[in-house]
Amino acid sequence: HSNLGHQALCGPGPSLILSSSSPVCHVSQGYQSNVTDKDSISGSSQSQSETDWTGAREHTWTHTSPCFRMGLSEQEYCVFADVNFAGGRGISLVMESRRANFLATTPAFVEPEINDGVNQDLVRTVRAKYEVKEIPGKGMGIVATEHIRRGDLILANTASLMIDYGAYSLGTDEYLELEARAVDYLPSAHRAALLNLSSHDGTFATHAEHVDKVIRTNAFDIYPDDDEEGSEILFVVFPEIARMNHDCRPNAEYRFDRGTLAQYITALRDIFPGEELTLTYIDPEKPRAARMGKLEDNWGFKCTCSHCTMDRARADESDARIAQIKKLWDSRDEAGRGSPEMAELIISLYEQERLWGKMPGALVFAALEFNAAGDPWTAVKYARRAIEVSIPILGENSKEVRQMKKLAEDPQSHWSWNISVRDKEEATA
Ligand SMILES: C[S@@+](CC[C@H](N)C(=O)[O-])C[C@H]1O[C@@H](n2cnc3c(N)ncnc32)[C@H](O)[C@@H]1O
Numbered sequence: 001h002s003n004l005g006h007q008a009l010c011g012p013g014p015s016l017i018l019s020s021s022s023p024v025c026h027v028s029q030g031y032q033s034n035v036t037d038k039d040s041i042s043g044s045s046q047s048q049s050e051t052d053w054t055g056a057r058e059h060t061w062t063h064t065s066p067c068f069r070m071g072l073s074e075q076e077y078c079v080f081a082d083v084n085f086a087g088g089r090g091i092s093l094v095m096e097s098r099r100a101n102f103l104a105t106t107p108a109f110v111e112p113e114i115n116d117g118v119n120q121d122l123v124r125t126v127r128a129k130y131e132v133k134e135i136p137g138k139g140m141g142i143v144a145t146e147h148i149r150r151g152d153l154i155l156a157n158t159a160s161l162m163i164d165y166g167a168y169s170l171g172t173d174e175y176l177e178l179e180a181r182a183v184d185y186l187p188s189a190h191r192a193a194l195l196n197l198s199s200h201d202g203t204f205a206t207h208a209e210h211v212d213k214v215i216r217t218n219a220f221d222i223y224p225d226d227d228e229e230g231s232e233i234l235f236v237v238f239p240e241i242a243r244m245n246h247d248c249r250p251n252a253e254y255r256f257d258r259g260t261l262a263q264y265i266t267a268l269r270d271i272f273p274g275e276e277l278t279l280t281y282i283d284p285e286k287p288r289a290a291r292m293g294k295l296e297d298n299w300g301f302k303c304t305c306s307h308c309t310m311d312r313a314r315a316d317e318s319d320a321r322i323a324q325i326k327k328l329w330d331s332r333d334e335a336g337r338g339s340p341e342m343a344e345l346i347i348s349l350y351e352q353e354r355l356w357g358k359m360p361g362a363l364v365f366a367a368l369e370f371n372a373a374g375d376p377w378t379a380v381k382y383a384r385r386a387i388e389v390s391i392p393i394l395g396e397n398s399k400e401v402r403q404m405k406k407l408a409e410d411p412q413s414h415w416s417w418n419i420s421v422r423d424k425e426e427a428t429a
Pocket residue numbers: 137138139140141197198200217218242243244245246247299300301302303304305
């Protein structure tokens with residue numbers, strides 16, 4: 001069980017973040033959350049249990065050019081566009097053909113009705129809980145128009161552009177052309193929405209440069225799944241979600257689903273009408289100076305969120321809590337074990353920090369530690385809390401949710417039951 005608890009949530013594994021290099025803590029996004037459970041993708045006949053390149057069949061793309069080869073190598077990157085994707089919304093991929101054809105075997109392509117109602121930006125059929133409007137000092141942003149409860153789905157988008165990081169090793173002219181053509185192939189309303197997104201400073205000399213700036217300002221990094229061996233990170237744009245601004249203590253979280261190729265935005269806490277809906281672009285579990293530096297370097301803005309502008313005394317305390325949380329996680333033994341008291345302290349520190357997106361890992365850890373100590377009542381209490389917060393954040397089929405359901409139903413049959421007690425008995429025997 002060394003892969004449980006914090007490590008599982010914040011390890012070097014798959015993660016997803018706005019175009020920044022440091023991984024944020026998300027493990028179960030994507031295939032992984034839909035992998036081991038065949039029924040995870042409702043009615044899916046396609047099991048995504050592993051990246052089986054050989055099983056990838058040829059998809060009928062509406063465009064498959066241009067293509068550029070990496071030097072003399074076999075690696076060839078092309079644009080693969082399908083204007084019929086997601087009910088005629090369209091999608092453009094920039095990658096090697098085997099990866100594109102593999103993605104074409106996901107339910108998003110095979111059972112298009114799975115994404116019915118997902119996109120509400122170009123054609124709206126469901127009343128919005130938010131409006132897109134100008135936010136002083138931040139350009140456009142998204143603001144709640146009604147009370148949104150913790151865990152509620154706020155909005156979702158299927159991917160518009162998915163670009164394999166490998167393409168950026170081509171010559172500049174080549175990747176610029178791939179990006180521009182990928183956008184050009186999209187149906188006109190979709191293309192216009194993309195080109196209308198922030199290009200950071202709004203300056204560019206050519207259409208291709210414009211497209212490149214839009215992508216760099218708005219794309220999320222989607223890390224390959226553990227079993228997508230050798231695949232590169234995908235750089236992905238979701239046009240409506242791209243309007244969400246950064247906050248170091250955000251009120252919303254994103255989750256990419258590899259079955260639907262859609263990104264889901266859910267509320268991390270209750271949100272009141274008039275509040276701006278925010279995401280974190282970086283790992284928020286860092287001291288203030290580090291957070292501000294990264295945001296300035298990657299997106300060119302000075303963070304003015306409440307956590308970055310608080311007075312020195314409170315900011316220092318926040319940094320001290322962040323440092324302590326790291327120390328506590330690092331103090332676990334090789335098997336990732338600590339103590340119930342330590343788990344409760346971590347939960348308390350995350351609450352004080354208002355880092356709601358980190359709660360799944362801490363609650364799972366607490367449930368396991370209490371169960372290991374032979375306290376089923378407290379273990380179940382934390383397991384139930386972990387399930388509740390993890391479904392929106394990590395997905396209902398994430399390994400965290402599945403594991404906690406097992407523990408909550410029958411703690412004594414769970415692998416973690418009493419193991420600390422037994423370890424101690426063995427040690428003294
Ligand atoms: C993904 S876009 C967000 C939407 C953008 N504001 C717009 O008008 O479309 C990222 C850009 O928004 C701006 N931005 C995001 N969060 C911000 C913040 N907290 N303060 C100031 N500017 C911010 C920066 O220019 C950044 O490069």
